[in-house]
Amino acid sequence: MSFLSALYLIGTAAIAAPIFIHMIRRAPRDNFKFSTLRFLSSSPETVSKRSKIQHWLLLFMRALAIILIAFAFARPYFVSEEKAGEKDKRAVVMFLVDQSASMNRAEVQDKLKAKLEERLDRIKNSDFFNLRTFRSISHGLIDFKTWAGWPAEERKSQVKQRIQKLKSGWEASDMAVSFVQSADALDRHLDEFGGEVADLEIFTDGQAGKGLDEIRSFSWPKRVNVIVHNIEANQNNASVSLVDINAENRQVKVKVENPAESKEVSLWLELQNGEIIVDKEPMVLEPGQVRFHVFDLKKLPAQVSQFTIQISGDSESYDNKLYCIIPKVKKKKVIWLGKLDKAQKSDDFYFNILCESRTDLELTFDAKALEDSKVKAEMVVIDRALSQEELAPIKEYAQDGGTVLFLLKNKDLSLSLEGVAGEKVHVTEVKAPDYFLLSGLRFEHWLFQPFVESKFKDFSTIYFWQARKVVLEENTKFQSLAKLDDDIPAVLSKPIGKGELIVMNSSWGKEDSQLALNSKFIPFVNALVTASTRNKENLLHYSSGDPRVQKLLGKDSKKGNAPGFYDFKDGEETRQLAVNLSPAESKMKVLENVDYEKVGLPLVKQSVLASHEKSRYESEIAAHSGEIKNQGIWRYLLITAILILLAESLVAHKTHKKMEQAV
Amino acid sequence: MSSQGQNNRLHKFIDIETLMQLKSYDLRAKIVVDSYLNGLHRSPYHGYSSRFSEYKPYVEGDDLRYLDWKLYARSDRYYIRKYESESNVKCQVLLDLSLSMEFNHIGWSKADYACTLAATLAYFLYGQRDSFGLMSFDDDILEVLPAKSRRGHLNHFLAALEKRGKSEQSQIATALKQSVEVYSQRGLLVIISDMMMDLDQLEEHLGYLRAAGHEIILFQVLDPLELNMDLEKPALFEDMESGEKMFINPSVIRDEYQAKIKDHNKALQAICENTGILYQSMTTDIPLNVALADFLRFREKVRK
Numbered sequence: 001m002s003f004l005s006a007l008y009l010i011g012t013a014a015i016a017a018p019i020f021i022h023m024i025r026r027a028p029r030d031n032f033k034f035s036t037l038r039f040l041s042s043s044p045e046t047v048s049k050r051s052k053i054q055h056w057l058l059l060f061m062r063a064l065a066i067i068l069i070a071f072a073f074a075r076p077y078f079v080s081e082e083k084a085g086e087k088d089k090r091a092v093v094m095f096l097v098d099q100s101a102s103m104n105r106a107e108v109q110d111k112l113k114a115k116l117e118e119r120l121d122r123i124k125n126s127d128f129f130n131l132r133t134f135r136s137i138s139h140g141l142i143d144f145k146t147w148a149g150w151p152a153e154e155r156k157s158q159v160k161q162r163i164q165k166l167k168s169g170w171e172a173s174d175m176a177v178s179f180v181q182s183a184d185a186l187d188r189h190l191d192e193f194g195g196e197v198a199d200l201e202i203f204t205d206g207q208a209g210k211g212l213d214e215i216r217s218f219s220w221p222k223r224v225n226v227i228v229h230n231i232e233a234n235q236n237n238a239s240v241s242l243v244d245i246n247a248e249n250r251q252v253k254v255k256v257e258n259p260a261e262s263k264e265v266s267l268w269l270e271l272q273n274g275e276i277i278v279d280k281e282p283m284v285l286e287p288g289q290v291r292f293h294v295f296d297l298k299k300l301p302a303q304v305s306q307f308t309i310q311i312s313g314d315s316e317s318y319d320n321k322l323y324c325i326i327p328k329v330k331k332k333k334v335i336w337l338g339k340l341d342k343a344q345k346s347d348d349f350y351f352n353i354l355c356e357s358r359t360d361l362e363l364t365f366d367a368k369a370l371e372d373s374k375v376k377a378e379m380v381v382i383d384r385a386l387s388q389e390e391l392a393p394i395k396e397y398a399q400d401g402g403t404v405l406f407l408l409k410n411k412d413l414s415l416s417l418e419g420v421a422g423e424k425v426h427v428t429e430v431k432a433p434d435y436f437l438l439s440g441l442r443f444e445h446w447l448f449q450p451f452v453e454s455k456f457k458d459f460s461t462i463y464f465w466q467a468r469k470v471v472l473e474e475n476t477k478f479q480s481l482a483k484l485d486d487d488i489p490a491v492l493s494k495p496i497g498k499g500e501l502i503v504m505n506s507s508w509g510k511e512d513s514q515l516a517l518n519s520k521f522i523p524f525v526n527a528l529v530t531a532s533t534r535n536k537e538n539l540l541h542y543s544s545g546d547p548r549v550q551k552l553l554g555k556d557s558k559k560g561n562a563p564g565f566y567d568f569k570d571g572e573e574t575r576q577l578a579v580n581l582s583p584a585e586s587k588m589k590v591l592e593n594v595d596y597e598k599v600g601l602p603l604v605k606q607s608v609l610a611s612h613e614k615s616r617y618e619s620e621i622a623a624h625s626g627e628i629k630n631q632g633i634w635r636y637l638l639i640t641a642i643l644i645l646l647a648e649s650l651v652a653h654k655t656h657k658k659m660e661q662a663v
Numbered sequence: 664m665s666s667q668g669q670n671n672r673l674h675k676f677i678d679i680e681t682l683m684q685l686k687s688y689d690l691r692a693k694i695v696v697d698s699y700l701n702g703l704h705r706s707p708y709h710g711y712s713s714r715f716s717e718y719k720p721y722v723e724g725d726d727l728r729y730l731d732w733k734l735y736a737r738s739d740r741y742y743i744r745k746y747e748s749e750s751n752v753k754c755q756v757l758l759d760l761s762l763s764m765e766f767n768h769i770g771w772s773k774a775d776y777a778c779t780l781a782a783t784l785a786y787f788l789y790g791q792r793d794s795f796g797l798m799s800f801d802d803d804i805l806e807v808l809p810a811k812s813r814r815g816h817l818n819h820f821l822a823a824l825e826k827r828g829k830s831e832q833s834q835i836a837t838a839l840k841q842s843v844e845v846y847s848q849r850g851l852l853v854i855i856s857d858m859m860m861d862l863d864q865l866e867e868h869l870g871y872l873r874a875a876g877h878e879i880i881l882f883q884v885l886d887p888l889e890l891n892m893d894l895e896k897p898a899l900f901e902d903m904e905s906g907e908k909m910f911i912n913p914s915v916i917r918d919e920y921q922a923k924i925k926d927h928n929k930a931l932q933a934i935c936e937n938t939g940i941l942y943q944s945m946t947t948d949i950p951l952n953v954a955l956a957d958f959l960r961f962r963e964k965v966r967k
Contacts, residue, residue, distance in 0.1 A: 032898040032911075035766035035773070035889060036859045039923040040900060043912035437740060439718050454715045460734055460742065485720060485740070 003074040011070035018062040022055060058655065061648040065641045072637035092195045093123055094130040096138060096182050097166065098204035098231075100173030101544060101585040104318035105233045108205055109168060112231050115203060116163045119229065125152040128193050130186070131159060134178030135171040136545050144189055170561045171545030172582035173209030179226075179601070180218045187221035199225050199604075205233040206590035209582075215599040226601045230590065235261035237316035238285065239586030240269065240309055242541060243292060247327045250297040254309055254322065259588035260288035267313040271295045273304055297326065306565055306576060319586045323565055323578040325540045331362040332529050333376065335369050337390070338383040346509035347383060347407055350516035354525055361529065370397060378529045383407040383507075386416040394420055399497030405528060407507040408468045417470075421478070421494055421501055426471040435463035436484035436506070445481050445493065447502065450523035462520070464490070464513040467506035478503075502528070543582040552577060679950050683771040683779070688821045691779045692786035695951045716745040752793040752851055753810045756781045757838050759856030760827050761801035762904045766857075768888040769948055776947040777855045777884045778824040780954050784853060787955060789817045797823050802834035804841055810850065835860060839868035842877075849876035853958070858883045858931055866934045879940040880961050882954060883931065887946045892920045 003009065034040070095116065103109065123129055131142040141162055150158050179202070186198045206228075243253040256269060265286055271279040278299045285291060300307055309322040334355065338348055348365075355363040370380060370393045380397060382404065398404050398420075406417055414427040438459040443452045451457055459482075469488050472478050481491040484506065492503040508515035515521055542549045544561050552568045563580050596603050685691050721730060721741035731744045758781050764774035781797065788795040789812065796810035797820055806823045808816070835856060842852065852872060858881075872879060888894065897912035913920075928944060935942035941961045945954060 032894075032900050033766070033903050034900045035763040035857065035886070035903055037900060037902040037905075037907055037909050038859060039920055039927065040909060040911055041916055041919065042909045043897065043915045434739070437718070437738065437742070439720060439742070441717060443717075457715055457717055460718050460731075460738065 003076050005073065005075050008070055008073035008075075011073060012067050014070070015063040015066045018059055018066070022059050058648060058651055061644050061651065065644045065648065068637045068641035068644070072634040072641065074634075076633045076637075090126050090128060090193070090195070091124070092128045092186065092190055092193055092198040094132060094182060094186050094198065094200050095119070096178065096200060096202045097131070097133045098173055098175075098202070098207075099133045099166065099168045100135045100207070100209055101168070101170045101318065101581050102173070102205055102207040102209075102233070103168035103231075104170075105205070105237070105316050108231055108233045109166070112203055113163050113166065115229055115231060117160060119201060119203075120156055120159055120163070123156070125155050128189070128195070129155070129159070130189075131162065132182055133166065134173065134175070134182070135169045136174045136177070138178040138181045144193075169545075170563060170581060172543065172584045173204075173207065175204075175209055176212050176214035176218075176599075179212075179215060183221055183224045183226075186224050190221075190223055195223075197223050197225060199227055201227045201229065203229045203231060204591075206230045206592075207233075207585065208587065208589060208591050208595075209584050212591070212595065212599045212601075215601065220600050220602065222602070224602070225604050226596065227604045228593070228596060234315050235259065235588045235590075236264045236314055237262060237319065237586065237588055238264070238267050238311050238314040239319045239583065240311050240322045241583045241586075242322055242324060242580065245297075245324060245326055247329045250300075250326070251294055252297055252307075252309070252324060253292060253294050255290060255292050256283060256285060256311065257290045257586070258285035258287055258314075259586075261588045261590075262287045262314070264314050267311055269293060270310045270312065271297075271299070272308045272310055273300050278307075306578070319581045321563060323541075323563055323580055325565070325576055325578045327540055332360055332378040333362050333364065333369075334379045334381060334529060335367070335377045336363060336365050336381045336383070337367055337370075337386065337394075338381070339365065346511065347409075347507045347516075348381075350508060350521070351381070351525065354522065370394065377402065379403045379405060381405045381407065382416065382420070383409055383413075384416075385413055386419060388419075391416075391419045395422075395496070398499035398501060401498035403499055403528065404496070404501045406501060406503045408470070408503055408505050409507065409509075409512070411468055417503065420496075421503075422496075423476060423478075424473050428469045428471075429466070430469045430488055431466045432464065432485070435465055436467065436486075436488070436490075438462055438464065438482050438484060438490055440480070440483040442479075442481045447481060447491070447493070447524070447527050450527050451520065456520075459520070462513060462515050462518050464506045464515075466512055470503070470505055540576070541578050541580060544579055545582070546579075549577065549579055679948060680770065682951070683775065688778055688782035688824055689786075691951075692782035692821075695779075695783045695955060696787045696790065718742040719745050752788065752791075753848060754784070754788055754793060754795045754851040754853060755810060755842070755846055756784060756795065756797050757835075757842060757852060757854045757856075758797060758799040758824075759801070759835065759838075759854075759858075760799045760805060761834075763859050764857055764884075765827070766886055766889070766903055768886050771947065773857055773884050773886055773947055774827065776951075777882075780855055780882060780884070780951055781853075782821055782824060783951050783955055784958060785817060785820045787958075788812070789814070795820065798838055798842065798845075799823065799826065800835070800838035803837055807841075807845065836864050836868055839865075839872060843868075843871045843875060846872075846875070846877065850878075852877045852879045854879065854881045855884060856881075857885055857889075858927075859889075862927070862930055862934060865931075866938060869934065869938045869940060873938050873940070878961075879938075880958065881931075881935055881940055881942050883928070883942070883944045885944065885946050887948055890921075890924060890946065892917045 097112065097116065103112070128144050129142070129147045130140070130144050132138045132140050142159060147155055147159075179200075182200055186200055190196075190198050238256060238258045241255050241257070243255050245252045252271075254269075256267070258265070258267070265284055267283045267285055269281045269283055270277050279295055281293060281295075283291065283293070295309070297307070304326075305328075306323070306325045309324065311320040314320070334351075336348055336351070352363055355361040367390065369377070370390075377397070380394060380402060382394070386394070394404060404420060406413075406420060408414075408417060408427065411427040411429055414425055417425055417427070441448050441451075441457075441459065443449070443457065451459075464484055467484055467488055467490065470478075470492065472492075476494075478492045478494045480489040481493050481502075482489075484490045488505070490505055492505070494501045494503075506512045508521060510516070515524075539548075544563060549561075549566070553566055554568075561579070564578075566577050566579060567574050568577060569575075593603055593605060682691055682694060685694075718731065718734070719725075719742065721743050725743050729743050729745075731742050734740065734742050758777060760774055760777075764777060765772045767773075767775075785795045785797075792812055794810040794812040795816075797806060797808040799805040806826050808820060808823055835854075835858075846852070869879065892913050894913040897910065897914075899908055900911040901908045932942050932944075934940075941957075943954070943957050
């Protein structure tokens with residue numbers, strides 16, 4: 001006699017429970033602590049007499065029922081010598097192979113391929129099989145259809161050929177997304193194949209990448225089991241990542257990290273210009289330690305704009321090189337369409353003082369600069385009437401993402417404002433009897449973001465003497481960002497294309513207000529001049545797999561993922577960008593079973609995998625071979641157990657009644 | 664519906680069994696409050712407390728209390744100071760920690776549940792920058808903490824919950840009398856008790872507190888077994904407070920017991936209705952979010 005699920009025989013140990021219960025029932029009476037007896041009245045005490053024989057009978061019946069149930073669950077059967085036929089149950093299996101940057105570690109690919117082949121040998125030619133790889137997302141290599149399309153005897157050899165061609169990439173792994181994608185695909189195919197359960201076998205070095213947390217928000221298909229095969233990899237791997245490059249002072253700050261799992265402590269950090277080592281720094285980093293280091297880039301030739309930083313001394317080289325580009329020091333340009341009038345102390349006068357005191361701001365009063373495509377202004381300020389010819393480049397500038405500040409100094413500018421805004425406005429002059437105060441500010445708008453903290457929100461110390469009241473159309477797209485008394489809009493904004501038009505109906509010049517003399521003026525102007533760059537993607541450094549790199553390098557370029565320097569066209573200019581490994585790929589902590597289980601993955605552990613497979617094989621034989629005898633033994637056992645339990649209930653009821661009568 | 668949405672919905676009610684397995688009241692309170700607030704948006708209404716939001720020109724009907732007189736003196740304008748959070752509530756928790764509250768049939772005692780409820784309210788009030796105090800009692804006063812709103816005070820509050828009573832009977836009258844004397848300033852009183860006691864003088868004492876201007880909410884915390892006496896086996900019952908023993912066959916006395924406890928609770932409810940107190944009966948298997956929601960509803964009602 002054999003058992004399909006011999007493990008259930010352990011259940012026979014449960015007969016200890018009734019034995020124990022029968023023993024403790026000998027206690028004369030239960031004691032029960034209750035909160036208060038206030039609402040209780042006593043009952044007459046019962047005296048229990050029990051016959052030993054009756055109890056033994058009950059105990060025997062209960063124990064027998066448990067044994068029969070345990071045997072039924074163990075599924076006993078008799079097997080003949082003849083082997084099972086070919087009607088095996090077809091398993092649905094997907095191999096999901098990690099090909100992220102950390103899989104570039106030494107020997108990992110060899111171990112991975114060996115493991116894949118070993119597991120592939122356990123797959124039957126008649127099974128449904130699928131092979132996928134994952135980095136940031138998962139990609140199909142061999143789908144179910146391709147597998148089924150090959151002649152049965154060639155299937156495994158075809159897959160092995162593909163396995164040998166596997167090559168890891170440079171992107172960071174996003175396990176959560178990839179697992180979810182794969183599980184979803186597997187679950188969908190399960191219906192198609194009429195299967196009950198599918199196995200998702202994951203082959204990974206266990207390096208977490210972006211982590212598994214997102215799986216929590218996904219309801220994992222109940223029919224998809226997860227089997228994780230961890231590929232052992234070297235843990236002695238220090239990494240270097242970029243913190244900051246200060247172009248003005250020509251300094252670079254990097255972070256060097258030695259993971260807690262590492263055993264190597266002596267490292268060298270090198271600043272390299274191409275192949276030439278310009279500077280070298282020895283470092284002793286205990287496992288788990290992080291250190292920041294600043295290299296002086298003045299040691300590089302002045303014309304050099306790109307360099308690398310290299311770690312040596314650790315065993316793994318895949319993440320040892322950091323590619324860096326020194327950004328160009330650029331001034332933020334502001335084009336002022338008006339005249340500089342120092343005597344009048346108007347808006348331009350204060351703005352000019354501000355620009356002169358800052359090295360990063362450059363103010364120009366040359367209107368032609370706007371038409372010059374080489375001059376990329378951060379902001380255009382208008383405080384005079386515009387000609388029709390001037391309107392077009394301003395609109396184009398705003399459409400392209402620029403910020404236009406319109407200082408509405410008098411009602412005569414209404415036509416120019418209409419021209420820029422593209423809608424009708426009616427402007428009237430308003431003079432305060434004494435002064436206006438500012439209220440109703442929209443702190444959620446970027447212009448007032450520097451003042452969002454409670455302590456900076458008080459604008460009641462700024463007096464406004466006069467303003468222009470703008471009456472807008474009913475369906476206007478202008479929104480008010482701040483108001484003066486009597487509901488007069490003080491600051492208006494309107495999106496134009498990618499950019500924005502800001503209209504100040506009372507400005508900071510001394511004719512209008514005392515804003516320029518207030519401490520809020522500088523953060524206010526700073527918000528204005530940095531606004532147009534806030535959404536621009538002028539990054540120089542990207543992580544491997546960043547889709548923006550592909551976009552910059554052009555659709556046909558498939559390089560861009562490997563760390564290095566790349567040239568790309570920005571208009572007529574050729575610029576450079578640097579691609580580095582995601583720092584997440586250098587972390588050496590290996591995910592354990594508990595980490596997968598924590599996010600709700602139904603994990604089949606390695607320890608039970610062997611028996612799981614064996615029993616699956618045996619159960620297939622038992623379920624499908626016509627030669628196996630006595631298929632229904634378990635049913636008879638269960639029926640007998642139920643009958644015994646019914647009899648036990650009768651006997652127990654009678655016993656209880658007898659006891660009550662005795663009382 | 665997306666699985667994210669489902670998760671959010673699940674978080675609305677924290678599994679009480681899992682929650683009570685946590686040892687720290689701090690953590691329990693945080694979980695309940697955070698789960699309750701999850702998905703709620705910050706109130707768009709401006710209140711009147713510490714964080715300045717902005718000035719608003721005064722219009723007829725605005726509360727003159729919030730007029731900024733300094734600004735008026737400086738500018739000759741009427742402006743209202745607006746704030747980000749809501750007004751301060753002074754909340755005192757009267758917590759019964761007598762021995763009867765130690766009754767435990769579903770895995771955690773009434774006292775444990777009551778302390779978690781008190782910690783939850785304190786944590787919530789702390790987040791609102793309201794002040795909260797504690798008076799725990801059995802037949803005497805065990806611990807008194809004046810109402811404050813600092814973080815350090817929250818720690819003291821949580822530590823005070825650890826102190827349990829040993830007295831043979833619970834006597835709420837002492838605590839109520841003491842409250843009348845101690846809490847001279849109007850505020851919100853939250854009484855958490857099983858109320859398994861004589862109700863003779865309760866109405867009188869609660870009346871004094873109401874007359875002093877306090878708003879009161881009473882949470883009666885009971886074990887489910889205390890309501891339904893759902894036991895099968897006869898046993899020797901021992902009173903947890905007096906130690907008195909009595910042989911009880913639950914199946915025989917169940918109906919009578921249920922009638923008695925129902926009458927007792929009805930009487931309690933009538934007292935609360937007469938004195939204008941919000942009465943909320945809870946069993947220890949109800950998620951604490953529910954209690955917090957009741958508390959908030961009541962507070963809103965008080966405000967109106």
